[in-house]
Amino acid sequence: MSDTRSLPVPDGLAGERADSGLARLLGMSRTTIATMIDAGDVLVAGQPVARSERLNAGDWLEITLPTPVTRPPVEVAEYEGLGIIYQDADIVVVDKPVGVAAHASPGWTGPTVTGVLAARGIQVAQQGAEERQGIVHRLDVGTTGVMVVAKSARAYTELKAAFKERTVEKIYHAICQGHPDPSTGTIDAPIGRHPRSDWKFAVMDDGKNAVTHYDTLEAFRAASLMEIHLETGRTHQIRVHFSALGRPLAGDQTYGADPKLTAQLGLTRQWLHAHTLAFAHPDDGRRVEFTSPYPADLDHALGVLRATS
Secondary structure (H helix, E strand, C coil): CCEEEEEECCHHHCCCEHHHHHHHHHCCCHHHHHHHHHCCCEEECCEECCCCCECCCCCEEEEEECCCCCCCCCCCCCCCCCEEEEECCCEEEEEECCCCECCCCCCCCCCEHHHHHHHCCCCCCCCCCHHHCCECCCCCCCCEEEEEEECCHHHHHHHHHHHHCCCCEEEEEEEEECCCCCCEEEEECCEEECCCCCCCEEECCCCECCEEEEEEEEECCCEEEEEEEECCCCCCHHHHHHHHCCCCECCCHHHCCCHHHHHHHCCCCCCEEEEEEEEECCCCCCEEEEECCCCHHHHHHHHHHHHCC
């Protein structure tokens, strides 16, 4: 039997979009709420509601909740391409290769950082959901580079707070198409889910605050090598911000990259690498910094650009 809830729209949600307001009300993700709305499982005053429709205080809600999804367990599996940069009693710093997810998730059947660490007998902090214990931040499957995982409860608490308070220094290198103008600057534009593609993101007026600082390291004929400092950490932030500038990352055809340049550079994913991660060590507060060299596919693409410029 389905679980149905009936309740009035609280005063505090008046004027909000249905998808974002109901996500806050029910403590569910906006993607889940959007799926429920599209399936006709959310009624307002007896009528199906649209995602962007504004809520009115006191209107009666009838919500049919989805069947709970069983979370995937951590699959213990080795993956030789994942390197260990550093570890001690509190943290393990990994060099994540392309094609490896941070943790298990519905629909993902490939290797994960948590699974590889388990296969190597590296115990991580038990805080967090079962499939993402020890995870304090994430890199996309198609993004390579430095990632820290908490091994102790103290490290988990301290690092989660550090990422939330934006005291972690996150430096990425990326190749974007063309030449940003100005060559050094800041992109301050809110990011939300794409209005027509749930698996994409976009600059949206009602999105979450997102700030990206960038500087040009090298300029080529058709592209630029950028150093990027993330002030915030929204999903796909760098990819979305540079696409919004009209300078999508090389190889990132999801966000508008030129397929001809992608083929010329031999890329099968976006040219984006988490180059440096620096933070206060959770044990004694000393500043630690870790870096990752470019992997072979990105290094090859960079070499092609240098040779043809």
